[in-house]
Every structure is written in C-alpha cells, then in structure tokens.
Amino acid sequence: MMRLFNRGKEPSDVSPQALPTYSSPSSSSAAPVTGPARPIRLVYLDEKGKFRMDPEAVATLQLVKEPIGVVSVCGRARQGKSYILNQLLGRSSGFQVASTHRPCTKGLWLWSTPLKRTALDGTEYNLILLDSEGIDAYDQTGTYSTQIFSLAVLLSSMFIYNQMGGIDETALDRLSLVTQMTKHIRVRASGGRTTPSELGQFSPIFVWLLRDFYLDLVEDNRRITPRDYLELALRPVQGGGRDLAAKNEIRDSIRALFPDRECFTLVRPLNNENDLQRLDQISLDKLRPEFKSGLDALTKFVFERTRPKQLGATVMTGPILVGITDAYLNALNNGAVPTISSSWQSVEEAECRRAYDSATEIYMSAFDRTKPPEEVSLRESHDEAKQKSLAAFNASAVGAGPTRQKYENLLQNFFRKAFEDYKRTAFMEADLQxxxxxxxxxxxxxxxxxxxxxxxxxVLKVLDNLLSEYEASSHGPGKWRKLSIFLQQRLDDSFFFFF
Known part of the structure; x- marks a missing residue:
C-alpha cells in the first residue's frame, strides 16, 4: 500500500529542467560553531584564486531561520574597522585588531553568534556583524578589492565605511570602487550595464564614519551636522578637466548608489600614540568623552536603523544569506557579473523547493495509517497531516510572489493526489478483506x-456472532453492501431451510 501512497511524492508538473541551478553549499563537512562566540571566516580566496565559503560559517548560518540584518564595516586596512565591530558587540575584544602594518582580516568574516535585536517598529531580527578585508591591502588587485567591496554592499542592510580624517579628494579617490561596482554587478540579467541609481534600489544604508576627525563643522558661519558635511562633500564641483570630472563621477555614484546615507564623526580617542596602538586594551572610561559620546551615537543609530535585508517579499534569513552569497561567488568564479534579481530568484526557488520537499515528507510521516479505512477516519488523518505539512512549509518557504505561489499550488496538488492514491488502495484492500x-x-x-x-x-446465535465479528473487523465503503448481497443470496438459496 505504501508504494502507492508514495506515488504522490513528485509533482508531475515540475520537470528537471524547471528546477533551479542554485544549490546551497553543503554544511555536512563542518559543524556549526560551539563554545564561546568568535569571528569565523565567511568568504575567502583559495589557492586557485576562486572565492569560497567556509563550511563552518555555512553550517552556522543555516541554523538562523529567523530574519537577519547584516551590518558590515569596510575601509582601508589597519584603520580600526575591527575595533568598531567590537564596540557594537559590547566587547573589548572579539574581531582581531591590528597593531602592525599587516592586515588581520582577509576576505569576509562574521561573528558566530547573531545579536538578538528589536527595531524601532517592533521588528525582531538577528543582527549579523561582518568584517571586511581592507580595500587597500598590499597583496590585493584592483578587481579583487572591488569584488570584496561589492560583496559587502550586496549582503548588507547597513554598510559602514570606516575612514581616518575628513572627506577630501584623496578620500573620494579611495571610494572610486563605487564607480567600479556598476561594472561588476547587474540588477537584472538583461538590459545592459546597470546604473548607480538602479543599484541604489537594492543598496544598504550607507554610513560614512570619519575617525580622528578634527575639523570644525562650520559652513557660512553656522554649525552644520556631519550629515550636512557629507552632502556638501558630495556636491559636484564646478570646473573642467579630466581629473575633476572623475571626482564628480565618484560623487554622483555615491549619491545614486546610496540614497539612504548618514555620516558620523569620531574625534581621536587618545593623544598618546603608544596607547592608540593598543586601543582595544584601554577601558572606555579612559577615552576622551567626545569620542565616547560619538561612539554611543553611532551604536544607537546602527541598532535603531538596521532592518532585515529584503528583496521584494523575500526577507533574508541565514539560509538565504548562504544561498545569495553562494550565487554571487559562483558568478564571480565563472567570470560572470553577479545579477541581483536572478540570484535572489534562484535562492527563492531553491528554498521554496526545499520547503516543498520537506512538507511532503512531513505529510507522509504524519498521516495516521492506523485508522480504519473509512472515509471519515481517513479524512481526519489527511487533514491533520496536511495541517502539519503546511505549517512546516510556511515556516521554511520564502517570498510571497509567483515562486512561492507555484510551490503552494504544487503542494495542494500533492495533498489531493497522495490522499486519493492512499484512499483508493486502502479501500481496495478493505474490500478484499x-x-x-x-x-x-x-x-x-x-x-x-x-x-x-x-x-x-x-444457527441464529452463530449468525449473530459472525455478524458482530464482521462489523468490528471489516471496513470500507463496500462493507455493508457486500454483507447485504451475501445474506440475500443465502436466503434465496433456501440456505436456512435445512429441516
């Protein structure tokens, strides 16, 4: 009977060609992080020059089924990105802080334990902190820097660009990566080169963090905010010349790519140069009050403004972050340009398919086959198993668009077919019994x-006992009809007139 019951497992209208090409990286080769929280590598470049995801990070993220927001910190090497992340963690140590010329962070690293946060609108989410390799590390190429920078932007809900000093022409030069992003990312598969404004629809909140900031924020003899300072710095500069045009292109790209942007300034935390080299070992109460208040303002902004990353109706979770990252890395490794919409769609397809497969398994395991093969009893078993299956599907499936609707319809078709197949077989066996x-x-x-x-x-007593036994042990829709035919035939044969 179960062979027939299992026939409903595969929907006939999902062909192998229709299945997504994305497959989540296997986490079977590594266990999720246990023990004290620590930074773990998410993305790295292997010895063959290919981007890879670390299995330990994959296994850890696969466990985070709830919505997540990602805050990444990027910038030049050895300028305190890790220190800022540790302050967001509320720790003096965690992400490694460099005190030498050699950068500590290679690739992308995340904190192994998400921070449970509640946004101002009441949204509960898991905050993932991401540390990025310095964009000017001595052993990098220009393309690699752009790729790491682009990955951090694509994966983030909030992107903090960490920099020493004010926003000048040199600082703008360093952010020329923004203009290169449009060459390395597409919004959709067709339509030619993507513009910064198109990418801006999918960009995170951009925070330009200015460290060791010493300028007075004054314009036209009035105090201005750091945000005002940022907007003034991003205004196109009038004039001619190729160099000026290149700088203005960077300004235009930043404004278009990051429509939601903010600026924070932090004064130099200490004056003693030796103490600055071991800033992570200095208690906060020994730092300048202006630095501490600026750090508090930044932390408050990060925690209040970060939201779970979302594309359309699909909200990012740990497994989706794994899938999106894998899709982007596959494109980079194959010499292609990562495409935002198709990458999200492939992950949405794969996650919905995985939810569908799990839901069908749950339906079959939850279906109570011990109940007698009667319409009412089987319907009760079907409804109970269907309810558990749908709950599992809704907990795992992502999105609310046509992809999810497709798998919801396939699941309903599966329910009908599996139930009818099982019921037909059960009734046939009951009829034979x-x-x-x-x-x-x-x-x-x-x-x-x-x-x-x-x-x-x-004889009548024997008949009565036999009828009671038949009523208790026999089932199925033909139960009484078969008994009626039998008794009628025996009466017609004068079976009882034996005297």
Missing part, C-alpha cells in the same frame, strides 16, 4: 447448519 471475511462467515455458517445437533436457535 470484506470478501475474505464473508467467505469465512459462509463456511462457519454452513458448518453450524450441518452440525448433528443443529437447531434454528443455535
């Missing part, structure tokens, strides 16, 4: 009729 029971009844009744001491009362 009824026939066998009636044959046994006939033999016993004949034996009672031809017994040497046969009497009508004894």
């Amino acid at each position: 009824c026939s066998n029971a009636i044959q046994s009844m006939e033999k016993k009744l004949r034996a009672a009729c031809h017994a040497s001491d046969a009497k009508i009362d004894n």
Whole structure:
C-alpha cells in the first residue's frame, strides 16, 4: 500500500529542467560553531584564486531561520574597522585588531553568534556583524578589492565605511570602487550595464564614519551636522578637466548608489600614540568623552536603523544569506557579473523547493495509517497531516510572489493526489478483506447448519456472532453492501431451510 501512497511524492508538473541551478553549499563537512562566540571566516580566496565559503560559517548560518540584518564595516586596512565591530558587540575584544602594518582580516568574516535585536517598529531580527578585508591591502588587485567591496554592499542592510580624517579628494579617490561596482554587478540579467541609481534600489544604508576627525563643522558661519558635511562633500564641483570630472563621477555614484546615507564623526580617542596602538586594551572610561559620546551615537543609530535585508517579499534569513552569497561567488568564479534579481530568484526557488520537499515528507510521516479505512477516519488523518505539512512549509518557504505561489499550488496538488492514491488502495484492500471475511462467515455458517445437533436457535446465535465479528473487523465503503448481497443470496438459496 505504501508504494502507492508514495506515488504522490513528485509533482508531475515540475520537470528537471524547471528546477533551479542554485544549490546551497553543503554544511555536512563542518559543524556549526560551539563554545564561546568568535569571528569565523565567511568568504575567502583559495589557492586557485576562486572565492569560497567556509563550511563552518555555512553550517552556522543555516541554523538562523529567523530574519537577519547584516551590518558590515569596510575601509582601508589597519584603520580600526575591527575595533568598531567590537564596540557594537559590547566587547573589548572579539574581531582581531591590528597593531602592525599587516592586515588581520582577509576576505569576509562574521561573528558566530547573531545579536538578538528589536527595531524601532517592533521588528525582531538577528543582527549579523561582518568584517571586511581592507580595500587597500598590499597583496590585493584592483578587481579583487572591488569584488570584496561589492560583496559587502550586496549582503548588507547597513554598510559602514570606516575612514581616518575628513572627506577630501584623496578620500573620494579611495571610494572610486563605487564607480567600479556598476561594472561588476547587474540588477537584472538583461538590459545592459546597470546604473548607480538602479543599484541604489537594492543598496544598504550607507554610513560614512570619519575617525580622528578634527575639523570644525562650520559652513557660512553656522554649525552644520556631519550629515550636512557629507552632502556638501558630495556636491559636484564646478570646473573642467579630466581629473575633476572623475571626482564628480565618484560623487554622483555615491549619491545614486546610496540614497539612504548618514555620516558620523569620531574625534581621536587618545593623544598618546603608544596607547592608540593598543586601543582595544584601554577601558572606555579612559577615552576622551567626545569620542565616547560619538561612539554611543553611532551604536544607537546602527541598532535603531538596521532592518532585515529584503528583496521584494523575500526577507533574508541565514539560509538565504548562504544561498545569495553562494550565487554571487559562483558568478564571480565563472567570470560572470553577479545579477541581483536572478540570484535572489534562484535562492527563492531553491528554498521554496526545499520547503516543498520537506512538507511532503512531513505529510507522509504524519498521516495516521492506523485508522480504519473509512472515509471519515481517513479524512481526519489527511487533514491533520496536511495541517502539519503546511505549517512546516510556511515556516521554511520564502517570498510571497509567483515562486512561492507555484510551490503552494504544487503542494495542494500533492495533498489531493497522495490522499486519493492512499484512499483508493486502502479501500481496495478493505474490500478484499470484506470478501475474505464473508467467505469465512459462509463456511462457519454452513458448518453450524450441518452440525448433528443443529437447531434454528443455535444457527441464529452463530449468525449473530459472525455478524458482530464482521462489523468490528471489516471496513470500507463496500462493507455493508457486500454483507447485504451475501445474506440475500443465502436466503434465496433456501440456505436456512435445512429441516
């Protein structure tokens, strides 16, 4: 019977060609992080020059089924990105802080334990902190820097660009990566080169963090905010010349790529140069009050403004972050340009398919096959199993668009087919059991009729017992019809008139 019941497992209208090309990286080769929280590598470049995801990070993220927001810190090497991340963690140490010329962070690293946060609008989410390799590390190429920078932007809900000093022409030069992003990312598969404003629809909140900031924020003899300072710095500069045009292109790209942007300034935390080299070991109460208040303002902004990253109706979770990252890395490794919409769609397809597969398994395991094969009983088993299956699907499936709707429809088709197949088989087996029971009844009744001491009362008593036994042990929609036919035939054959 179960072979027939399992026939409903695969939907006939999902062909192999229709399945997504994305497959989540296997986490079977590594266990999720246990023990104290620590930074773990998410993305790295292998010895063959290919981007890879670390299996430990994959296994850890696969466990985070709830919505996540990602805050990444990027900037030049050895300028305190890790220190800022540790302050967001509320720790003096965590992400490694460099005190030498060699950068500590290679690739992308994340904190192994998400921070449970609640946004101002009441949204509960897991905050993932991401540390990025310095964009000017001595052993990098220009393309690699752009790719790491682009990955951090694509994966983030909030992107903090960490920089020493004010926003000048040199600082703008360093952010020329922004203009290169449009060459390395596309919004959709067709339509040619993507513009910064198109990318801006998918960009995170951009925070330009200015460290060791010493300028007075004054314009036209009035105090201005750091945000005002940022907007003034991003205004196009009038004039001619190729260099000026290149700088203005960077300004235009930043404004278009990051429509939601903010600026924070932090004064130099200490004056002693030796103490600055071990800033992570200095307690906060020894730092300048202006630095601490600026750090508090930044932390408050990060925690209040970060939201779970979302594209359309699909909200990012740990497994989706794994899938999106894998899709982007596959494109980079194959010499292609990562495409935002198709990457998200492929992950949405794969996650919905995985939710569908899990839901069908749950339906089959939850279906109570011990109940008698009666319409009402089987319907109860079906409804209970269907409810558990749908709950599992809704907990795992992502999005609210046509992809999810497709798998919801496939799941409903599966329910109908699996139930009808099982019911048909169960009724056939029940019908056969009824026939066998009636044959046994006939033999016993004949034996009672031809017994040497046969009497009508004894025969009727035997018949009554046989009918009670049949009623208790036989099932199916043909149960009473078969019994009625049998009794009618015996009466017509004058079976009981044995005297």
